[in-house]
Amino acid sequence: MSQYEPLHHQPKPTQAKHSTPPPEPDFYMPAMPPLGLIHAIETLLHRYLRRRRFRQRYLPLLAHDDHMLDDMNHRRDDILWASRLPLKEDAEQALAEHRVQRRKSLAEPSA
Numbered sequence: 001m002s003q004y005e006p007l008h009h010q011p012k013p014t015q016a017k018h019s020t021p022p023p024e025p026d027f028y029m030p031a032m033p034p035l036g037l038i039h040a041i042e043t044l045l046h047r048y049l050r051r052r053r054f055r056q057r058y059l060p061l062l063a064h065d066d067h068m069l070d071d072m073n074h075r076r077d078d079i080l081w082a083s084r085l086p087l088k089e090d091a092e093q094a095l096a097e098h099r100v101q102r103r104k105s106l107a108e109p110s111a
Contacts, residue, residue: 019043047087054091059083073099 019042022035058079061069069076082095 019046047090050090050092051087054095055083058091058095075102078102 019039021039024035025032058074061072061074062076062079064072066076069079078095078098082091082098085091085094
């Protein structure tokens with residue numbers, strides 16, 4: 001370990017990683033579970049965990065007032081909007097994209 005490596009593991013920014021379906025094997029063993037079913041269960045579990053993590057991180061922020069949320073670069077209506085998104089959409093990623101679009105609209109000079 002060098003002096004330039006961080007001491008603690010820094011979590012990478014969350015991105016919606018969709019797992020690819022498993023390749024079809026050349027042969028099936030008699031006790032082999034259906035790979036499509038395993039992939040579907042894995043995808044649903046991943047979506048559920050992402051949504052749960054979003055709720056654990058962002059919904060407690062609603063207890064703060066709007067001024068404090070603005071200091072944290074969030075808006076109450078954006079968090080509520082992202083919490084109502086369907087399970088198929090990644091709420092954290094949608095919230096980040098919404099924040100970027102809001103910054104762009106504020107940065108553009110009005111004509």
